[in-house]
Amino acid sequence: MSSTREIKQRIKNIESVRQLIHGMHMVASTQLRRSGKQLEGIIPVQKELQRKIDELAVVDETRKFPYYEHRRVRNSLYVVFSADRGLSGSYNNRVLNFALEEMKGKNEKVFVIGSYGYRFFQKNKKNIVQSVIGLPDSRIYYGSENIAKALLDLFLKRKCDEVFLVYTEFENILLSRPKIERILPLETRRPEPVAGTFEPSLDVYLKHLIPFYLHMTIFRAFSEAHISEQASRMLAMDTAGSNAEELVEKLQRNLNRQRQQEVTQELAEIVGQRQ
Amino acid sequence: MAKSETRKLELNILTPRGVKFKREADFLAMRAVDGDIGILPNHAPMTSSLGDGILRILNDGEEEKLALFEGVVEIKDNVVNIYTTIAQHPEEIDLERARREKEEAEAALQEEREDFEMQNFLLQIRRALVRLEVGVHSTDIGYFEQFDEEE
Numbered sequence: 332m333s334s335t336r337e338i339k340q341r342i343k344n345i346e347s348v349r350q351l352i353h354g355m356h357m358v359a360s361t362q363l364r365r366s367g368k369q370l371e372g373i374i375p376v377q378k379e380l381q382r383k384i385d386e387l388a389v390v391d392e393t394r395k396f397p398y399y400e401h402r403r404v405r406n407s408l409y410v411v412f413s414a415d416r417g418l419s420g421s422y423n424n425r426v427l428n429f430a431l432e433e434m435k436g437k438n439e440k441v442f443v444i445g446s447y448g449y450r451f452f453q454k455n456k457k458n459i460v461q462s463v464i465g466l467p468d469s470r471i472y473y474g475s476e477n478i479a480k481a482l483l484d485l486f487l488k489r490k491c492d493e494v495f496l497v498y499t500e501f502e503n504i505l506l507s508r509p510k511i512e513r514i515l516p517l518e519t520r521r522p523e524p525v526a527g528t529f530e531p532s533l534d535v536y537l538k539h540l541i542p543f544y545l546h547m548t549i550f551r552a553f554s555e556a557h558i559s560e561q562a563s564r565m566l567a568m569d570t571a572g573s574n575a576e577e578l579v580e581k582l583q584r585n586l587n588r589q590r591q592q593e594v595t596q597e598l599a600e601i602v603g604q605r606q
Numbered sequence: 607m608a609k610s611e612t613r614k615l616e617l618n619i620l621t622p623r624g625v626k627f628k629r630e631a632d633f634l635a636m637r638a639v640d641g642d643i644g645i646l647p648n649h650a651p652m653t654s655s656l657g658d659g660i661l662r663i664l665n666d667g668e669e670e671k672l673a674l675f676e677g678v679v680e681i682k683d684n685v686v687n688i689y690t691t692i693a694q695h696p697e698e699i700d701l702e703r704a705r706r707e708k709e710e711a712e713a714a715l716q717e718e719r720e721d722f723e724m725q726n727f728l729l730q731i732r733r734a735l736v737r738l739e740v741g742v743h744s745t746d747i748g749y750f751e752q753f754d755e756e757e
Contacts, residue, residue, distance in 0.1 A: 368624065369624075371624060372621070372622055372623050372624025372625075373622045373624075375620055375626075376621065376622045376689050377622075379620065379687065379689050380678070380689060383653065383678060383680070383689075472622070527650055527651025527652040527681070527682065528650070528651070528652045528653070529652070529653050529654070530638065530652050530653070530654035530655075531638065531639065531640040535639060535640065535655065536653065536654065538655075539639055539655035539656075539676070539678075540655060540678055543655075543676060543677065543691070546691075547622060550622060
């Protein structure tokens with residue numbers, strides 16, 4: 332058994348780590364609240380724009396636009412959302428392995444967000460065509476706009492024939508799961524009756540609607556991924572915190588026992604000397 | 607809500623930053639991609655893309671102005687839904703900043719630039735002008751005319 336001093340040192344170390352964990356937990360929970368607000372803001376807009384896109388599904392003239400062109404698939408582009416920072420439990424691994432699984436048998440191109448994803452796909456020798464690393468939380472909105480522009484550009488220039496988003500969908504703090512969604516070419520999901528005319532023309536309308544729609548869809552996916560990351564980190568820190576507490580308790584008990592033993596031994600020695 | 611004899615428009619604005627805005631209106635004017643459009647009650651159903659511009663809301667003789675930047679407007683059964691990137695009230699606009707951004711972009715345009723850079727600076731100027739116009743609460747500043755001459 333280690334000496335009293337060693338145990339005391341360990342307890343001190345664990346206590347300081349626990350404080351760190353506590354701090355990270357606090358940060359994650361404030362960020363969680365902030366990203367929750369962000370997600371709440373984007374969801375209604377994205378839903379309405381999705382409806383506007385679905386509405387176009389019954390308009391036959393849309394077929395001639397390149398956004399709807401279903402080509403023979405040679406290259407598939409995967410936009411994978413991962414985190415820049417670790418210590419978030421299984422968050423990164425789960426979404427990255429899910430993405431890897433989805434890429435099987437495809438001629439993949441990877442558009443990766445987050446340094447964890449970048450390292451992961453590099454290690455797995457995947458074809459990374461573009462990466463976004465170290466994007467601060469406050470730039471997610473504009474970052475999404477740039478990503479949307481880049482995707483549309485790659486698709487229209489025929490550098491890829493389909494585009495998938497792979498991200499972690501947020502259900503609640505305890506539940507989030509990886510999800511894959513094809514965003515290009517545009518799909519015809521639930522045809523809904525069209526309301527009136529498109530001004531100034533279908534051509535101009537699509538040219539504005541589709542980048543806006545993609546921007547909002549990517550912003551939503553990014554927000555979902557971001558909030559899942561925070562939730563996952565918060566949970567991980569929760570577990571780490573209670574583990575640390577348990578450890579301290581155990582060590583404290585050891586310490587007490589050892590001290591008791593020392594006292595007993597000293598007493599025994601004193602008594603022994605007297606006799 | 608009081609029952610009114612004349613029909614009113616119901617305006618809803620949604621932005622990705624969580625702005626939810628509801629108004630009743632007699633008349634709306636906004637900037638679509640190809641020019642201004644005005645909307646009165648019983649407008650035919652239509653959908654259009656918005657440019658960067660001012661939304662004027664007239665209700666019971668009172669006018670309210672908002673700066674809108676891009677988006678989609680949808681009109682159906684006297685309901686006007688606007689989904690836009692940014693909707694700003696006059697009091698939310700930082701005039702100093704808008705002025706600074708306009709000047710910066712104008713200075714940048716003095717030099718030789720790539721096409722896409724030019725477009726970005728022109729966009730910055732256009733948005734700053736919209737903000738200024740909404741922010742200073744006056745309709746006849748002539749910023750747009752001024753800008754056209756400079757081009």
